[in-house]
Amino acid sequence: MSAVQTAASTREEASDRRGSAARLRRAAEHVLPPLLFLLVVLVLWQLGVKVSGTDEATLPAPTDVFSAMWDNRSLLADNAWVTVKEILIGYAAAIVLGVGLAVLLASSLLAERAMYPWLVVSQMVPIPAIAPILVIWTGFDIRPKVIVIALVSFFPIAVNTLDGLKSTEPELLNLLKTLGASRWKRFRTAQLPSALPFLFSGLKVGAALSVIGAVFAEWVGADAGLGYLILTLNNQVATSEMFATIIVLAAIGIALFGLVRLAERLLLPWYHAGRKEDRA
Amino acid sequence: MSGAQETPAKLVVEDVCKRFAGDDGETVVALEGADLRIAPGEFVSIVGPSGCGKSTLFNIVAGLTRPSQGRVLLDGEEHASLLGRVGYMPQKDLLMPWRTVLDNVTLGLEMGGVSRRDARELASAELGRFGLRGFEKRWPSNLSGGMRQRAALLRTFLAGRELMLLDEPFGALDALTRQTMQEWLLDVWAADRKTILFITHDVEEAVYLSDRVYVMSGRPGRVQLCVDVDLPRPRRFEVHSSPEFVALKERLLGPLHEASRRQLEEVVA
Numbered sequence: 001m002s003a004v005q006t007a008a009s010t011r012e013e014a015s016d017r018r019g020s021a022a023r024l025r026r027a028a029e030h031v032l033p034p035l036l037f038l039l040v041v042l043v044l045w046q047l048g049v050k051v052s053g054t055d056e057a058t059l060p061a062p063t064d065v066f067s068a069m070w071d072n073r074s075l076l077a078d079n080a081w082v083t084v085k086e087i088l089i090g091y092a093a094a095i096v097l098g099v100g101l102a103v104l105l106a107s108s109l110l111a112e113r114a115m116y117p118w119l120v121v122s123q124m125v126p127i128p129a130i131a132p133i134l135v136i137w138t139g140f141d142i143r144p145k146v147i148v149i150a151l152v153s154f155f156p157i158a159v160n161t162l163d164g165l166k167s168t169e170p171e172l173l174n175l176l177k178t179l180g181a182s183r184w185k186r187f188r189t190a191q192l193p194s195a196l197p198f199l200f201s202g203l204k205v206g207a208a209l210s211v212i213g214a215v216f217a218e219w220v221g222a223d224a225g226l227g228y229l230i231l232t233l234n235n236q237v238a239t240s241e242m243f244a245t246i247i248v249l250a251a252i253g254i255a256l257f258g259l260v261r262l263a264e265r266l267l268l269p270w271y272h273a274g275r276k277e278d279r280a
Numbered sequence: 281m282s283g284a285q286e287t288p289a290k291l292v293v294e295d296v297c298k299r300f301a302g303d304d305g306e307t308v309v310a311l312e313g314a315d316l317r318i319a320p321g322e323f324v325s326i327v328g329p330s331g332c333g334k335s336t337l338f339n340i341v342a343g344l345t346r347p348s349q350g351r352v353l354l355d356g357e358e359h360a361s362l363l364g365r366v367g368y369m370p371q372k373d374l375l376m377p378w379r380t381v382l383d384n385v386t387l388g389l390e391m392g393g394v395s396r397r398d399a400r401e402l403a404s405a406e407l408g409r410f411g412l413r414g415f416e417k418r419w420p421s422n423l424s425g426g427m428r429q430r431a432a433l434l435r436t437f438l439a440g441r442e443l444m445l446l447d448e449p450f451g452a453l454d455a456l457t458r459q460t461m462q463e464w465l466l467d468v469w470a471a472d473r474k475t476i477l478f479i480t481h482d483v484e485e486a487v488y489l490s491d492r493v494y495v496m497s498g499r500p501g502r503v504q505l506c507v508d509v510d511l512p513r514p515r516r517f518e519v520h521s522s523p524e525f526v527a528l529k530e531r532l533l534g535p536l537h538e539a540s541r542r543q544l545e546e547v548v549a
Contacts, residue, residue: 169372169374171370171372171374172374172376174339174342174344174368174370175368175370175374176387176391177343177344177363178342178343178344178363178364178366178367178368179364179387179388179391179392179439180363180364180391180392181391185391189376189387189390189391190376193376193378193379194376194378196378268378269419270377270378270379270419270421271377271378273419273421273422
């Protein structure tokens with residue numbers, strides 16, 4: 001018995017070791033090609049600009065962009081912090097608003113009928129266009145930015161979460177009823193967990209939109225932030241610096257997206273276990 | 281069965297009807313005058329063609345639907361609601377993909393207010409008998425079909441109800457796994473003698489497992505025939521080829537086939 005167990009556990013360890021090596025290889029397979037591609041593009045870009053002798057104000061070479069980024073590092077960092085703050089608060093508000101609405105609409109058919117069409121209509125309104133109105137109402141501080149970010153990113157969160165809450169198998173809810181589960185317990189044990197993968201899909205789309213929302217909101221009226229910085233640099237025709245700012249903005253979006261993905265991996269281990277199985 | 285008359289019945293279904301409004305406002309009769317009587321510890325099966333109202337009857341006994349007429353007595357009493365009183369295992373295993381096997385099988389205990397620790401302890405004691413030892417930490421997506429079904433059964437067992445409704449639990453399994461699962465279910469049932477009401481459309485399965493088999497005919501569903509299965513227990517798989525088994529099978533297949541054909545004719549006409 002113990003010999004069998006030892007053999008089994010050794011085998012398991014061996015497969016674990018193989019597993020981590022394989023994981024490393026898989027990671028390399030996913031990370032290396034895009035990096036190599038980026039390198040090729042940068043080299044071609046650099047050569048193209050230098051060979052054709054293009055003016056830096058029209059199209060800066062990658063090296064110009066990187067040196068602009070380095071020279072302006074504290075300016076970029078200060079403004080990035082302003083924008084990151086807006087995004088984090090606005091995104092958090094979007095999550096609360098989106099999930100709250102989804103739960104409300106999922107728990108009442110009347111609420112869904114009354115509000116769902118308006119939820120869709122709210123997305124047909126060009127939100128950047130109402131930003132000036134928000135500025136009239138709330139002034140130039142952080143509030144209009146937070147509101148714009150929340151408005152653009154709550155929609156995918158709300159719609160996905162609502163779909164998720166409604167995706168619960170009715171038979172599972174019946175099973176819980178026969179086990180004597182109250183409505184709240186049915187919601188907590190079945191509906192909420194089955195909605196989580198959908199919620200994360202919404203969160204990922206919302207993360208990307210929140211960065212766009214921040215830039216728009218700052219364009220309408222701000223005295224700091226990366227969106228504001230782009231406008232200022234545009235007036236000075238500081239193209240290299242504009243490129244540098246755009247890269248920082250993209251990095252913020254990628255970081256936020258990565259955080260959501262990380263949270264998904266940690267919170268939904270079952271979801272990824274199942275998907276790995278499907279692929280195998 | 282004379283024994284069933286002396287002891288109070290576990291479950292009595294008396295003249296139960298279910299009517300509901302169809303899509304065009306017409307009245308659809310899903311179930312008409314269903315009568316059943318099951319003694320404590322009995323294993324009773326219902327066979328019938330699809331659409332014969334088996335599932336409607338199950339939903340009524342489980343407390344998910346109210347009958348339009350008639351009554352259901354559990355332990356001789358009529359209850360305001362049967363929800364939470366009867367163990368219920370639907371066709372799909374309905375294991376929650378976000379819970380490990382162990383946390384899936386303790387669901388009934390958890391809903392009954394048992395603490396997580398106690399529930400896990402109770403479940404751990406039963407894992408071996410249900411062939412799930414060593415798999416308790418797995419996600420359901422990593423289990424075979426037979427294992428998923430055994431986990432769903434353990435979840436039903438652990439909920440601790442005296443009467444259990446099993447709706448075609450082996451319907452989706454391959455023939456070989458199905459046979460093994462039937463033998464295994466008989467062992468489990470023999471060990472603690474819960475009352476089981478089993479739905480299947482497989483006559484062999486019904487005869488092999490049951491003390492009694494009800495045949496239902498379709499549209500509107502009604503109980504057409506009741507056959508006692510007096511094959512000795514414990515039964516082994518070899519009983520399938522005994523003359524008694526074959527005779528019982530034929531007694532049931534005739535009316536069942538008839539019901540199924542009538543239903544088809546109705547649809548075709």
